[in-house]
Amino acid sequence: MNLPEIFLKIEDIRTHFPVEKGFLFKRRLGVVKAVDGVTLSLRQGEILGLVGESGCGKSTLGRTVLQLVHPCEGRVVLEGRVLTALRGTALRKARSAFQMVFQDPYASLNPRMTIFDTLAEAMQAHDKVPREELPGRIDALLRKVGLAPQARRKYPHEFSGGQRQRIAIARALAVGPKLLVADEPVSALDVSIQAQIINLLARLSREMGLTLLFISHDLSVVKHIADRIAVMYLGRIVELGPAAQVIEKPLHPYTKALISAIPIPDPRREAQRARILLPGDPPSPLNPPGGCPFHPRCLYAVDRCAQIVPKLEPFGQSEREAACLRVKEINGC
Amino acid sequence: MPLLTVQNLSTAFHTRHGVVRAVQDVSFQLERGETLGIVGESGSGKSVTCYSIMGLVPQPPGRIEGGRALFGSVDLLACSRRELNRIRGRRISMIFQDAMTSLNPFLRIGEQLIEPLMIHEKIPRSAATDRALAMLDEAGISEAEHRLKMYPHEFSGGMRQRVMIAMALITKPDLLIADEPTTALDVTVQAQILELIKKMQSELGMAVILVSHDLGIVSGFCDRVMVMYAGRVMESARTDDLFYDTKHPYTRGLRNSIPALQMKGAELHTIPGQPPDPQHPLPGCPFAPRCIHAVDYCAQEEIVLVDSPPQHGTACLRVQKENLSV
Numbered sequence: 001m002n003l004p005e006i007f008l009k010i011e012d013i014r015t016h017f018p019v020e021k022g023f024l025f026k027r028r029l030g031v032v033k034a035v036d037g038v039t040l041s042l043r044q045g046e047i048l049g050l051v052g053e054s055g056c057g058k059s060t061l062g063r064t065v066l067q068l069v070h071p072c073e074g075r076v077v078l079e080g081r082v083l084t085a086l087r088g089t090a091l092r093k094a095r096s097a098f099q100m101v102f103q104d105p106y107a108s109l110n111p112r113m114t115i116f117d118t119l120a121e122a123m124q125a126h127d128k129v130p131r132e133e134l135p136g137r138i139d140a141l142l143r144k145v146g147l148a149p150q151a152r153r154k155y156p157h158e159f160s161g162g163q164r165q166r167i168a169i170a171r172a173l174a175v176g177p178k179l180l181v182a183d184e185p186v187s188a189l190d191v192s193i194q195a196q197i198i199n200l201l202a203r204l205s206r207e208m209g210l211t212l213l214f215i216s217h218d219l220s221v222v223k224h225i226a227d228r229i230a231v232m233y234l235g236r237i238v239e240l241g242p243a244a245q246v247i248e249k250p251l252h253p254y255t256k257a258l259i260s261a262i263p264i265p266d267p268r269r270e271a272q273r274a275r276i277l278l279p280g281d282p283p284s285p286l287n288p289p290g291g292c293p294f295h296p297r298c299l300y301a302v303d304r305c306a307q308i309v310p311k312l313e314p315f316g317q318s319e320r321e322a323a324c325l326r327v328k329e330i331n332g333c
Numbered sequence: 334m335p336l337l338t339v340q341n342l343s344t345a346f347h348t349r350h351g352v353v354r355a356v357q358d359v360s361f362q363l364e365r366g367e368t369l370g371i372v373g374e375s376g377s378g379k380s381v382t383c384y385s386i387m388g389l390v391p392q393p394p395g396r397i398e399g400g401r402a403l404f405g406s407v408d409l410l411a412c413s414r415r416e417l418n419r420i421r422g423r424r425i426s427m428i429f430q431d432a433m434t435s436l437n438p439f440l441r442i443g444e445q446l447i448e449p450l451m452i453h454e455k456i457p458r459s460a461a462t463d464r465a466l467a468m469l470d471e472a473g474i475s476e477a478e479h480r481l482k483m484y485p486h487e488f489s490g491g492m493r494q495r496v497m498i499a500m501a502l503i504t505k506p507d508l509l510i511a512d513e514p515t516t517a518l519d520v521t522v523q524a525q526i527l528e529l530i531k532k533m534q535s536e537l538g539m540a541v542i543l544v545s546h547d548l549g550i551v552s553g554f555c556d557r558v559m560v561m562y563a564g565r566v567m568e569s570a571r572t573d574d575l576f577y578d579t580k581h582p583y584t585r586g587l588r589n590s591i592p593a594l595q596m597k598g599a600e601l602h603t604i605p606g607q608p609p610d611p612q613h614p615l616p617g618c619p620f621a622p623r624c625i626h627a628v629d630y631c632a633q634e635e636i637v638l639v640d641s642p643p644q645h646g647t648a649c650l651r652v653q654k655e656n657l658s659v
Contacts, residue, residue: 190375191590192587192590192604192608195602196603199601220592258520265551266552267552270549270552277524281490281492281522
């Protein structure tokens with residue numbers, strides 16, 4: 001690949017939610033900083049895996065990119081167009097370029113609509129597809145996601161979870177997007193079905209040049225599909241780098257712990273390896289610790305970690321970045 | 334003598350839309366202090382197996398169609414409710430996937446912890462409170478005295494699971510049944526909880542049945558593993574044998590489709606097709622329609638779990654007849 005240009009740019013995004021109490025006289029109790037200063041760039045056709053535990057802000061970041069929630073600061077730029085500045089009709093028109101696949105295929109499809117209606121609605125929402133062209137285009141779409149064209153006459157309840165997720169992907173593709181945000185697309189599926197959906201997304205990205213933001217809590221799933229991995233903790237990105245390198249040799253103490261906590265389905269390797277056990281739970285985003293958000297659970301924390309907020313900084317020559325004050329000491333250079 | 338012997342357990346649900354055979358002909362044994370993993374995808378009958386043993390299957394619509402579950406000399410499936418209540422919560426405890434729905438949201442943690450002791454051991458409240466404090470401490474909950482007065486919603490998911498473990502183990506049971514105890518938790522917290530169960534197991538010398546959909550968890554935790562599919566046991570073996578000498582095509586397929594083990598770039602190995610519909614069981618082996626090794630008789634003959642070599646049971650007809658190696 002010869003240096004493809006930046007396709008999607010996320011610039012210092014901050015998405016905060018006020019927490020209020022009371023009905024008429026609202027009192028502000030605090031602010032949840034779900035996403036707190038995230039900067040990322042994606043190239044055309046790239047798959048970026050966004051990983052983190054529950055409450056780290058990964059879904060909010062995905063929704064912010066798609067303008068489903070508006071950030072209080074920062075810009076999202078897709079192919080030179082500033083999405084965060086768009087409103088109303090202009091935003092709706094722009095939406096055909098970016099679509100979303102949700103976690104739960106049982107909740108994200110309308111149970112009263114046939115697959116044909118679901119897909120036709122999506123197609124016609126953006127450009128006027130002539131009625132007589134619809135069946136042909138829908139059949140092609142269904143084939144693309146690995147379903148038989150007969151499926152279009154059926155209702156969602158007639159399909160299994162994996163097939164429903166295929167339909168949800170078909171719906172997202174119906175408007176011809178260039179960017180797909182998949183929020184935990186395989187978490188609700190059984191192991192044997194997960195692999196099918198991951199293969200499908202990887203193939204679609206390859207064949208259609210689709211840029212994919214793949215959000216998941218499961219590093220082993222992300223490792224397989226993603227070109228690069230971004231690890232989030234409490235609203236910030238703590239590590240970013242090529243997938244294989246992040247998994248093989250994580251830099252940030254949190255990534256190290258996260259990877260060591262993944263159970264390996266191999267009894268001998270499982271018995272041999274040392275597991276890093278993190279103390280405590282992830283802190284509440286309503287009341288995050290000062291300094292590095294990870295320092296209360298970090299095995300390497302020193303005094304200054306509680307005071308200075310580390311920035312995401314390049315590490316070494318490769319494309320790797322980490323947000324840790326002691327990253328050099330910990331990784332022995 | 335084994336701690337628990339389950340023989341030919343079959344459980345069905347009689348619904349308006351027909352009979353769902355959730356568990357069919359499941360047999361296994363559990364020794365004292367042993368850890369058994371039950372692995373399977375959703376609908377494979379792994380949870381219903383445990384619920385049947387604990388007498389937690391709602392009847393109707395559920396019905397235990399046959400089999401025995403001998404715990405010592407008591408058949409858990411046939412004994413009286415009184416007898417069952419003397420065993421459940423004292424000698425056999427269970428923890429569930431979702432601690433929020435299994436704890437009573439209206440009762441303080443303290444009340445819920447003390448209750449099993451006051452019922453089963455009939456000790457005074459003050460003594461029970463002392464035991465509860467000690468138990469919370471064991472389970473890794475700091476400031477136990479203060480925590481006893483808190484309600485379940487004031488705890489995080491991992492802490493709630495710790496409370497539930499403390500509650501299950503406070504009577505020092507001989508057997509703990511853990512039904513997907515970490516599925517709702519983050520990986521870093523999952524590692525903490527598994528470590529805690531392991532620690533408590535070695536302290537109390539209890540046996541554990543761990544139900545999970547994750548072969549990874551089972552591989553590091555269990556002495557033996559039973560793989561279930563469509564209500565039946567497909568393969569049952571010592572953990573090492575199951576992983577390094579896999580006999581059943583389904584176990585092989587399940588292992589191969591785990592992303593953790595595969596190299597990036599290559600297509601992930603998949604098991605084609607969908608799990609069977611339990612309401613319309615097919616004759617023969619339930620895995621046959623998805624099996625790459627299936628031949629004609631797979632879809633016709635009944636499957637049985639046969640041990641060969643000893644301690645390694647397989648229900649694959651082709652393995653049994655032709656010594657197929659997967």
